[in-house]
Amino acid sequence: MRKNYLSIDVGGTDIKYGILDRAGNLITHDKLGTPQDGVGPFLETIDQIIRRYVDQIRGVAFSIPGTVIPATGEVKVGGALPYLDGLNLVEHVHQEIDDQLIVAVENDGKAAALAELWLGNLHNIKNGAAIVLGTGVGGGIIIGGHLYRGMHYQAGELSFIPFKNGKDKYGVEGSAVRMINKIAKHYNISNINDGPAVFGQINRRDHYAYKVFKKYCWRIANMILSIQAVVDLDRYVIGGGISAQPIVGDTIRTEYEKLVEQVDLAGIRRPTIMKAYFENDANLYGGVYNLLLEVNNEI
Secondary structure, three states, X not given: OOOEEEEEEEOOOEEEEEEEOOOOOEEEEEEEEOOOOOHHHHHHHHHHHHHHHOXXXXXXXXXXXXXXXXXXXXXXXXXXXXXXXXXXXXXXHXXXXXXXXXXXXXXXXXXXXXXXXXXXXXXXXXXXXXEEEOOOEEEEEEEXXXXXXXXXXXXXXXHHOOOHHHOOOOOOOXXXXXXXXXXXXXXXXXXXXXXXXXXXXXXXXXXXXXXXXXXXXXXXXHHHHHHHHHHOOOEEEEEOHHHHOHHHHHHHHHHHHHHHHHOOOOOOOOOEEEEOOOHHHHHHHHHHHHHHHHXXXXX
């Protein structure tokens, strides 16, 4: 009997996928490497995953990097995977797999925000945001209890917020991956993406590692202050792989408080800044919630 949903979270490195029920219970999940050599191999991989579960599912939910038109399922800008540009995943699944499946597509950062709104640390928060720290900075903004996508579906693309008066490449200074790589190289860590090894140095307050990390958190605090000045939110939740480290949320919150004092904004309301509930699995949940919202009789 088809009663569950397949959620597929497409990242620049891995494709995560899982089966969830409509209450948000993650029944099973796995991942595999994201094809780097074009849209053909990518679609073959997606089709294999869907066919494995097609007899069990009512629908397929995608979270994808780049600009997504949810009403049509089209990806306009592929972000970390340029070959996704122009791809319509709704049409593809209906033509190649099963035209009876419900299919929904959403940007990955917005999916993370939807997960937190549904069952996470933005639940019952009318105005808030999810900030996802990874290769760049993704996110989603909740206004009046609903995801705000913007006129061109690009609201929440926090990598576009510039640092140093706009002189740096967008997204670079907010990149958690870049921060980890920089520290790993300094300590001659063989795998420059070894987050646990890097955070071992940070948590020990080693001088160089902690200095780089603290500067990174200061930049994210600046980003939050910029957002807060425009939309005045109640809560920010920090997601992405590094958010599992308690020092991340704690330091961003401390740097935000110091920043507000330094720029003499004593009267500005302090939002809550905390860790996202779902960490790295957020997009699996958010993708399904987006699907359920699109077919509102499902919830």
